[in-house]
Amino acid sequence: xxxxxxxxxxxxxxxxxxxxxxxxxxxxxxxxxxxxxxxxxxxxxxxxxxxxxxxxxxxxxxxxxxxxxxxxxxxxxxxxxxxxxxxxxxxxxxxxxxxxxxxxxxxxxxxxxxxxxxxxxxxxxxxxxxxxxxxxxxxxxxxxxxxxxxxxxxxxxxxxxxxxxxxxxxxxxxxxxxxxxxxxxxxxxxxxxxxxxxxxxxxxxxxxxxxxxxxxxxxxxxxxxxxxxxxxxxxxxxxxxxxx
Amino acid sequence: xxxxxxxxxxxxxxxxxxxxxxxxxxxxxxxxxxxxxxxxxxxxxxxxxxxxxxxxxxxxxxxxxxxxxxxxxxxxxxxxxxxxxxxxxxxxxxxxxxxxxxxxxxxxxxxxxxxxxxxxxxxxxxxxxxxxxxxxxxxxxxxxxxxxxxxxxxxxxxxxxxxxxxxxxxxxxxxxxxxxxxxxxxxxxxxxxxxxxxxxxxxxxxxxxxxxxxxxxxxxxxxxxxxxxxxxxxxx
Numbered sequence: 001x002x003x004x005x006x007x008x009x010x011x012x013x014x015x016x017x018x019x020x021x022x023x024x025x026x027x028x029x030x031x032x033x034x035x036x037x038x039x040x041x042x043x044x045x046x047x048x049x050x051x052x053x054x055x056x057x058x059x060x061x062x063x064x065x066x067x068x069x070x071x072x073x074x075x076x077x078x079x080x081x082x083x084x085x086x087x088x089x090x091x092x093x094x095x096x097x098x099x100x101x102x103x104x105x106x107x108x109x110x111x112x113x114x115x116x117x118x119x120x121x122x123x124x125x126x127x128x129x130x131x132x133x134x135x136x137x138x139x140x141x142x143x144x145x146x147x148x149x150x151x152x153x154x155x156x157x158x159x160x161x162x163x164x165x166x167x168x169x170x171x172x173x174x175x176x177x178x179x180x181x182x183x184x185x186x187x188x189x190x191x192x193x194x195x196x197x198x199x200x201x202x203x204x205x206x207x208x209x210x211x212x213x214x215x216x217x218x219x220x221x222x223x224x225x226x227x228x229x230x231x232x233x234x235x236x237x238x239x240x241x242x243x244x
Numbered sequence: 245x246x247x248x249x250x251x252x253x254x255x256x257x258x259x260x261x262x263x264x265x266x267x268x269x270x271x272x273x274x275x276x277x278x279x280x281x282x283x284x285x286x287x288x289x290x291x292x293x294x295x296x297x298x299x300x301x302x303x304x305x306x307x308x309x310x311x312x313x314x315x316x317x318x319x320x321x322x323x324x325x326x327x328x329x330x331x332x333x334x335x336x337x338x339x340x341x342x343x344x345x346x347x348x349x350x351x352x353x354x355x356x357x358x359x360x361x362x363x364x365x366x367x368x369x370x371x372x373x374x375x376x377x378x379x380x381x382x383x384x385x386x387x388x389x390x391x392x393x394x395x396x397x398x399x400x401x402x403x404x405x406x407x408x409x410x411x412x413x414x415x416x417x418x419x420x421x422x423x424x425x426x427x428x429x430x431x432x433x434x435x436x437x438x439x440x441x442x443x444x445x446x447x448x449x450x451x452x453x454x455x456x457x458x459x460x461x462x463x464x465x466x467x468x469x470x471x472x473x474x475x476x477x478x479x480x
Binding site for chain 1 (some may be wrong): 340348350
């Protein structure tokens with residue numbers, strides 16, 4: 001299981017502090033919820049951890065390696081160990097669904113034969129309860145829930161050490177919400193894949209997380225089962241009093 | 245070893261994107277390039293005929309054809325058409341990819357968006373503009389001969405003999421160098437503006453306009469510089 005550590009992470013945008021001095025060692029955490037007064041803030045922290053947005057100060061250590069201090073090649077090697085699920089979009093529009101899923105496989109699992117890659121994709125498509133013929137479609141031919149699910153398929157297909165998910169349940173219907181929740185829980189707690197997700201509303205998945213980042217007006221509080229502080233987090237207070 | 249395989253995979257994927265870019269920028273533009281080339285070739289002969297014959301300077305046709313087609317219009321008009329057609333398409337496509345998180349998704353795979361998205365497009369555009377400008381020259385010369393045949397009954401062998409007497413390798417090189425530079429800079433400018441789109445869909449048309457304006461400006465400046473260099477250092 002990959003270790004993630006954040007040191008003095010701060011981020012300001014247009015003069016507004018989104019988060020400041022976030023320092024936390026996430027070693028041992030398998031399911032981490034990032035909650036914020038706005039979803040945008042939560043996504044920004046997640047994207048900083050993923051390596052997409054360089055923070056104003058601080059450092060992200062993934063597997064003990066400094067993310068932002070390294071050069072482009074070192075950063076690329078760290079990124080290849082993780083996957084990312086976007087809130088919306090994320091599928092390359094001029095590629096078919098199959099080519100979209102194949103692209104990270106080609107780069108990260110190049111030792112596999114094409115048959116092995118196809119077998120992995122077919123299994124996952126079935127695991128996510130999708131129509132097998134969906135892989136021949138273009139992203140523009142998919143419904144919103146299907147687009148999101150294909151994002152998940154593409155994230156899991158490379159067997160990453162960590163998955164970062166923006167609003168896991170946005171754009172999904174109730175059936176898919178249950179399916180995704182079960183898959184996330186199974187992958188996190190049975191397969192030891194670290195999951196970090198950002199969210200702006202209450203959900204069962206937050207209850208089942210072992211670490212919670214609660215950000216409100218730039219201040220970050222961390223509640224963790226390992227540190228014994230998890231029960232101090234008050235869901236009702238946070239979601240009812242958050243600044244929207 | 246694993247790095248070697250990875251680089252091979254990158255080359256393979258990049259090759260596919262270059263191939264698609266050449267297909268779109270080069271092959272699919274053939275009809276408009278043919279039309280423009282035929283028109284330019286024909287117009288030069290018609291205009292030349294009406295002016296030069298008054299001064300008994302008809303053999304000057306060939307010098308004018310060489311000065312206009314391979315040295316100037318072949319590269320310039322081809323590049324303008326490609327910029328209007330493909331430069332704007334590249335800028336819009338990359339801008340929309342930025343908005344839809346597609347560029348970030350590529351980055352998240354550990355792939356450089358510059359290597360995967362920009363390099364093949366710039367390469368495809370450069371190859372396409374060079375190839376199209378050579379095609380433009382051939383089409384324009386063919387059209388010139390056809391009009392000459394209709395007006396003055398000039399047979400192909402005579403036309404080719406006179407044309408090749410006026411045409412030098414330097415003339416062809418000038419066209420190739422210009423078209424290579426126009427394609428390269430047009431591609432770079434289109435990619436730059438595409439990547440500059442941040443998050444709002446309204447930025448896409450603004451960046452597309454900037455692509456056209458900046459590309460045409462750089463194209464005209466490059467044309468002046470290369471032409472001046474040739475006349476200063478090579479033709480003299």
